[in-house]
Amino acid sequence: MNRLEGNVALITGGGRGIGAAVAVRLAEEGADVVLTYENSADRxxxxxxxxxxxxxxxxxxxxDSANPAALTAAVDEAAALFGRLDILVNNAGVFPVGPLEEVELAELDRTLAVNVRAPFLASQAAVRHMGRGGRIISIGSNIAQRAVFPEMALYSMSKSALTGxxxxxxxxxxxRGITVNLVHPGPTNTDANPSTGPHAQAIAGLTAVGRYAEPHEIAATxxxxxxxxAQYTTGTSLHVDGGFTA
Known part of the structure; x- marks a missing residue:
């Protein structure tokens, strides 16, 4: 399919995991792609x-999505490189886990900077380049909808903010003809949460289908x-979580 022929997409955190799968899928559908990364240059x-x-x-x-100047410069550069910007996927994120009493201010600030402030600033910068038909899609989390595990309050809070x-x-x-949507992935087989991890069997058991997603399944949505x-779909949250929140 070439549904995205002639479009330019920017994916933050597109060097690995879900972000990489999204970059590849959008390209397969015809888009030219710009992706950002922080540390995974080779990938x-x-x-x-x-x-x-x-x-x-x-x-x-x-x-670095925690750096407002670097982030907005990347959005502007993406538009300048290919002459337009049609799609923004706010994918970059951090995944803090730990007891409430041990969360330090620096960790709180960085989590909110990457998971909340960065999607807002990237969207703000992107719409300056978008015309009708523009798309903003952010990546949330099933944990924002069903916090079944302890020590994840900070992460859950940060991803919940994306709904508002x-x-x-x-x-x-x-x-202005620009749609904005949110995708909540369920447990997905990535470096941060591999399907072979020590708690993977228990996590998969919380889904209705009994397994992890592969990144390409999130990318399809x-x-x-x-x-x-999807021009009539906006302001909504879609759960691609294998029934985790059912």
Whole structure:
């Protein structure tokens, strides 16, 4: 399919995991892709080469999402490189886990900076380049909807904030033809939460389907939301969690 032919997409944190799968899927559907990364330069370069081998343009930009200047500069550079920006996927995130009493202020600040402030600032910068048909898609978490594990209050709080942002931006940007949506993945087989991890069997058992997702399964929903087929879908949260929140 070439539903995204002629579009330019920016994926934050697109060097690995769900972000890399999204970058590849959007390219397969016709988009040229810019992805940001913080530390995984080699893996980001591998994603870029994979996309180029498929005939699409791709660039990786180093940008720490906790750095507002670097993040907004990456958004502007993405638009400048390919002459437009149609799709923003707010994927970059941090995953803090620990007892409430041990959460330090620095960890609190960085979590909110990456998981909350960065999606807002990236969206703010992106809409300056978007016309009608623009798409903003953020990646939340099943933990924001069902906090079944202890020591994850900070992460849950940070991802819950994206619901309010999504609804507010959808209302504001709807008249401009820009849709804004949120995807809550369930347990997904990534480096941060591998399906072979020590607690994976228990985590998978909390889903209705009894297994982890693969990153490409999350990417498929994001590709739909990025496409013209989803032009009447905005302000909503979609759970791609195998029934974790059922």
């Amino acid at each position: 980001a370069a591998g994603v870029v080469e994979h996309i180029k081998a498929g005939g699409r343009r791709a660039v990786a930009l180093r940008a 942002m999504t609804k507010g931006l959808a209302r504001e940007l709807g008249p 994001i590709a739909h939301l990025a496409s013209p087929d």
